[in-house]
Each structure stands twice: as structure tokens, then as C-alpha cells.
Amino acid sequence: MLLDNNRRNPSAILPSEITPQAVFEQRREVLKLAGAAAASALTGLSLPAQAATAGSLSFAKTAYGKEETLTSLQDVTSYNNYYEFGTGKEDPAREAVLFKPTPWTINIEGAVKQAKSISIEQLLKLAPLEERIYRMRCVEGWSMVIPWIGLPLKALIDWAQPTGNAKYIEFISYNDPRHMPGARIPVLDWPYIEGLRMDEAMQPLTLLAVGLYGQVLPNQNGAPVRLVVPWKYGFKGAKAISTIRFVEKMPNTTWMKASPREYGFYANVNPQVDHPRWTQSSEKRIGAGLFAGRVKTKLFNGYDEVAGLYAGMDLKKFF
Ligand SMILES: Nc1nc2c(c(=O)[nH]1)N[C@H]1C(S)=C(S)[C@@H](COP(=O)(O)O)O[C@H]1N2
Ligand SMILES: [Mo]
Numbered sequence: 001m002l003l004d005n006n007r008r009n010p011s012a013i014l015p016s017e018i019t020p021q022a023v024f025e026q027r028r029e030v031l032k033l034a035g036a037a038a039a040s041a042l043t044g045l046s047l048p049a050q051a052a053t054a055g056s057l058s059f060a061k062t063a064y065g066k067e068e069t070l071t072s073l074q075d076v077t078s079y080n081n082y083y084e085f086g087t088g089k090e091d092p093a094r095e096a097v098l099f100k101p102t103p104w105t106i107n108i109e110g111a112v113k114q115a116k117s118i119s120i121e122q123l124l125k126l127a128p129l130e131e132r133i134y135r136m137r138c139v140e141g142w143s144m145v146i147p148w149i150g151l152p153l154k155a156l157i158d159w160a161q162p163t164g165n166a167k168y169i170e171f172i173s174y175n176d177p178r179h180m181p182g183a184r185i186p187v188l189d190w191p192y193i194e195g196l197r198m199d200e201a202m203q204p205l206t207l208l209a210v211g212l213y214g215q216v217l218p219n220q221n222g223a224p225v226r227l228v229v230p231w232k233y234g235f236k237g238a239k240a241i242s243t244i245r246f247v248e249k250m251p252n253t254t255w256m257k258a259s260p261r262e263y264g265f266y267a268n269v270n271p272q273v274d275h276p277r278w279t280q281s282s283e284k285r286i287g288a289g290l291f292a293g294r295v296k297t298k299l300f301n302g303y304d305e306v307a308g309l310y311a312g313m314d315l316k317k318f319f
Contacts, residue, residue, distance in 0.1 A: 059129035059211070060128055060129070062132050064133055064134065065132065065133025065135065065147075066133060068133050068135065068145045070133065070145050071144040071145050071146060071286055072287050073212075073213045075286050075287040076146055076212060077093060077220055078220075080092040080093060080221065081140075081235070082182075082239055083182050084173070084174075084175065084180040084182045084183045084240075085180055085182045085220065086181060086182045087182065091182065093218075093220045095180075096220045097219065099180070099223070101223040101224035103119065103120075104120045104224045105117040105118060105120075105242075106118050106123065106156075106242060106244055107242065107243040108160045108243075108245075109244075109245050110170070110245040110246040110247050111165040111246040111247065112163060112246050113161040113162075113163060118159070120210070120224050123151070123156065123210075124151070126151060126156060126158075126159055127151040128151070129150065129151055129210070129211075130150065132147070132148050132150070132207060133147045133148075134146060134148055134205075134207075134228060135230060136228075136230060137233060137269045137283060137297065138234040138235075139233040139234065139235060139263070139275055139278065139280075140278055141278045141279065141284060142283060142284045142285070142286050143284070143295070143297075144285070145285075146212055146213075147212060147213055147214075148209040148212050148228055149209065149211030149212060149217075150209035150210050150211070150228065151210075152204055152206065152207060153201050153202070153207065154201070154203075156208060157201060160246070162198075162246045165248045166246035166248070167197070167247070167248050168198060168246075168247050168248070168250055169195060169196050169245070170193060170195045170243075170247055171195065171241050171244055172191050172192070172238075172243035172244075173191050173194075173238045173239055173240050173241060173242065174191070174240040174241070175190045175191035175242075188254050188258055189254055189258065190254075191242075193238070193251060194227065194235070194236050195247075195250065195251030195253050200229070200306075200309060203306060203309065205229070205230055205231065205303060205305070205306065206228070206229050207227075207229075208225055209221075209225070209228045210225050221239070222238075222239025225241050226238060226239040226240065226241060227239075227241065230303055231268060231301045231306045232267045233268075235263070251265075253265060255267075261276060264319035265318070266310075268300055269297060270300075270315055271297040271298065271299060272299070272315075272316070273315065273316055280297055281296070281297055282294040282296055282297055283295050
């Protein structure tokens with residue numbers, strides 16, 4: 001059933017159809033987009049030419065994270081976790097080059113007034129786009145600072161009109177082994193599924209990102225739309241979202257299925273609760289240099305405004 005839904009998002013070129021000429025044409029297209037994005041940096045967001053609302057979209061700068069030192073665009077786009085395109089950090093940048101994230105729709109289903117779908121073009125009209133600089137912390141012990149462009153997830157939730165039975169939201173990433181070499185390998189239980197409690201999803205920090213560094217979201221970072229939840233470990237940020245399902249029960253997420261002892265549903269950044277294989281008390285900033293040393297990790301990644309969501313909860317138990 002999930003796969004049926006996902007077939008509505010076909011990436012245009014099958015691996016078997018790729019000729020050297022096709023590869024060349026695609027690359028040229030990619031470069032053209034990169035050029036257009038660079039030209040409009042800081043003032044506009046260029047959408048892929050194929051999108052219905054081609055051209056430039058503006059986004060507002062915000063105060064979020066303006067004091068932070070950004071991780072370089074090079075590091076943000078070449079050191080990635082995206083197992084659908086391989087388990088190596090450098091795999092996604094290479095393997096996702098031909099992936100076509102347009103046209104795209106997100107299916108909205110489950111506990112909603114009416115199941116429906118929304119195109120990226122419609123999504124972008126739900127709320128003004130904002131640039132927000134967020135600290136990102138991966139459970140593996142490294143971190144980055146990324147200038148995302150996106151809109152609050154709350155805008156989409158309001159549009160979706162969930163019913164009173166909606167207690168959690170499930171995010172299902174696009175999954176098509178024909179276009180995602182890593183998805184042909186059962187390293188995870190595909191498709192990639194993440195989830196949030198409803199109040200976490202409505203929290204103003206929770207973002208649907210469609211861009212970074214003034215550009216359309218690169219494929220390796222989860223084009224065309226991915227979740228960003230800066231007070232949680234990076235794996236909560238499902239990439240290339242194809243379905244959003246409102247549910248009554250806590251979703252069984254991909255990483256919980258893979259290793260429930262290591263990955264909890266909440267996955268809040270917490271220096272007091274170590275992962276069995278990695279300390280969570282400190283982190284390495286990617287690109288900070290060989291001698292920079294480790295940075296102390298903060299509870300909720302320093303986003304103290306979310307503490308109220310977990311008042312009275314034992315964060316060691318609900319990790
Ligand atoms: N669909 C999907 N989403 C995913 C992942 C993945 O493998 N598949 N990896 C997660 C992990 S572990 C991290 S740290 C972030 C990395 O995002 P970035 O590459 O944009 O920094 O994406 C998350 N989202
Ligand atoms: Mo991660």
C-alpha cells in the first residue's frame with residue numbers, strides 16, 4: 001500500500017535507461033539549477049525549472065541562530081546520512097545526483113477530516129518561507145550548523161485538519177529501489193519512517209525544510225522536502241517526505257525497529273543519556289578543524305523553549 005502511494009512520485013529516469021548522453025543532460029540541468037540558486041542567493045529561492053511555480057521565491061531572514069558559525073555548504077552537502085542512497089557519508093552526494101524530486105506531492109492520510117494530497121507548489125503557499133539557522137546534532141556524535149529555508153510544520157497541520165484522534169504524526173520517506181541504490185539493500189526496514197507527538201509537531205521550531213544556504217534543497221539533504229527538528233537527534237529529520245499520516249498510537253519508527261535499545265521514539269538530544277555505542281555528552285563540529293576539540297552537548301541541543309513539552313517525564317526512560 002505504501003509503495004502504491006509512493007509510485008505517484010516517479011523519478012523520471014530509470015537506471016536501465018541512463019545513457020551517457022542522459023547523464024550529461026541531467027548534470028547540465030543540475031548545474032543550471034545551482035547557478036540560478038547562486039544568482040538569487042540571499043534574496044530568492046529558485047525552484048527547479050520543471051516545477052509549476054518556476055522562478056524566484058523570497059524568504060525572510062529570522063533571528064534564529066544568527067550568532068552561530070555556519071558549517072560550510074561543502075560539508076553540509078557532502079557529509080550526509082541518507083541510507084536510501086548508501087550508508088557511507090559520501091554516498092548520498094554521489095548517488096542522488098540523478099534523483100528527480102519534481103513533480104512531487106505529499107499524501108496526507110489517517111486521522112484527518114479528509115485524506116488528500118498537496119503539491120510542493122501548494123505547500124509553499126501555506127506560509128511565508130523563512131531562513132532559520134539551526135544547530136543539528138547527529139546521534140553518532142557529530143554536529144553541524146545549517147541555514148535551512150522552510151516553513152513551520154504547523155502550517156501544513158492546520159491545512160490538513162487532523163481530527164481529535166490524531167495524537168502522533170508519522171512521516172514516511174519516499175522509497176523506490178529503482179532510483180535509490182541503498183534502498184535495494186535491507187540495511188533498514190524500508191520505507192524510512194519517523195514520527196513526532198502532535199505537540200512536538202506543532203512546536204514553532206519544527207520545520208519543513210525546502211532549501212538551505214539560499215538554494216533549493218539539494219537531493220542529498222532530502223529534496224524536495226524534509227523534516228527538521230533541531231532539539232532531537234538528526235535521524236528524526238525524515239528526508240524526501242512522501243506521506244504524512246496522523247495516527248492515534250505512537251509510530252514504530254525505522255530506527256526503533258532496527259535497534260529499540262539504541263534508538264527511542266523521543267530521541268531528544270540529552271548529554272545525560274548515552275547511546276550504547278556513543279557518548280552524548282560532547283560532540284564534534286564537522287569542519288571545525290583538527291584541533292578544535294569537542295563541544296559540550298546541551299540538553300535539547302540548547303533549545304530550552306521545548307522543555308515544557310516533557311515536563312514530568314523521565315527522560316532516561318523515554319529516550
Ligand atoms: N529518509 C531518510 N531520512 C534521513 C536519514 C535516512 O537515512 N533516510 N538519515 C537521518 C540522519 S541519521 C541524519 S543525521 C540526517 C542527516 O541530514 P543531512 O544529511 O541533511 O545533514 O538525516 C536523517 N534523515
Ligand atoms: Mo544521524
